[in-house]
Amino acid sequence: MSTEFETILLAIDPTDRVATITLNRPDRLNAFNRTMCEEMARAWRTVKLDDSVNAVVLRAAGPRAFSAGLDIKSSYGQPESVWHHEDPGEALSPKWQKMWKPVVCAVQGMCTAGGFYFVNEADVVICSSDATFFDSHVSTGLVSALEPIGLRRRIGLAETLRIALMGNDERVGADTALRIGLVSEVVAADRLWARAHDIAVTIAAKPAAATQGTVKAIWESLDKPYRAALDQGLIYTRLGNPLGTAQLAARPPVNGSTTVAPRIR
CATH class of the missing domain: 1.10.287 (Helix Hairpins)
Known part of the structure; x- marks a missing residue:
């Protein structure tokens, strides 16, 4: 079964009890806009309430990037009052949406800035051998705060600070990501989606x-x-x-x- 969205794809296979969410803006390096945030919240709710789903694969279309974070070429549309501004990560996060089904995240290509929202709250993260992780915020004059707070819980303070403060000038490759615990497995790019699905199927077979x-x-x-x-x-x-x-x-x-x-x- 597939569900129609504008910026993502959602497919549910009741046979293996796995739902697959695909970020589907490859022309924008899978950067998220308000539409994607709203659709991700809908997708998490859909799989949360579907008893035929026991595990979820989160992946991204196109070879260049898993996610470039917030799409800076389109307005996110924050309220005028600064006190009413929203954190996009609340919509992107399965845990904020109280969706407790295990999530397997498959990262290829570039993952930067707000792309960490997806990685930070996945349960199992794997990547392709060509994956690179970095945080571009400070290089563009922006405070890096929300994503590193989540990242620190995965890889610790020292590595989080290094990534946040080095900005565009340091890229964490797949081998380093494995060493510091950002991912748990590195596979060839052409095996990434299949391996993520295999892990999800194994988990979904459990009660x-x-x-x-x-x-x-x-x-x-x-x-x-x-x-x-x-x-x-x-x-x-x-x-x-x-x-x-x-x-x-x-x-x-x-x-x-x-x-x-x-x-x-």
Whole structure:
């Protein structure tokens, strides 16, 4: 099943229980405008409420860029009062939209500035060998604040500050991204989408109550003191474990099935 949008593509395959969202403005390096932000919020809500979806792949069209961030050639249309300005990341983020289904993000080409919004709150991030990550804000006289706050939770303070302060003058390549934990796997460009889909299918095959509860517990723990996070996590295990084990037990047996060895990374 596919759903029509102007700036993105959304396809849902109930067979493998994976939804695929594709940023689809390759002529603008997949930069986001207000329309894309609104459509991303709609897409997250759609997959959130669709019980046939257990995992999501987030990817981008065209070989040149995953996302160049905010499209500076079109007005985002902020309210006149500065106190009413919006953070576009709230619409782009699955976690802001309270969508707890696991998200696998596949990055190719360039990812800069607001493109980090997508990366920062994905659950699994992989990239192609030609991917480059950088933050252009300070090079254009802009404060780099929102995206690095999310980035710091993925790669730590030192690497975040280096990326934010070096601006256009340093590009983080795929190997460095892997080393610092920005991505968890690097693959050839022609295998990127297939590999992201394989990871999502593997996750989607697990009981949804278990995977969504895991995502929710881990991400919410980042905003809490350690002991408070453990206390809340314990509550989530009490709530989710009976649901997840019941989902597993309700699955029909597969005749002639074989055990697949875990993949060693």
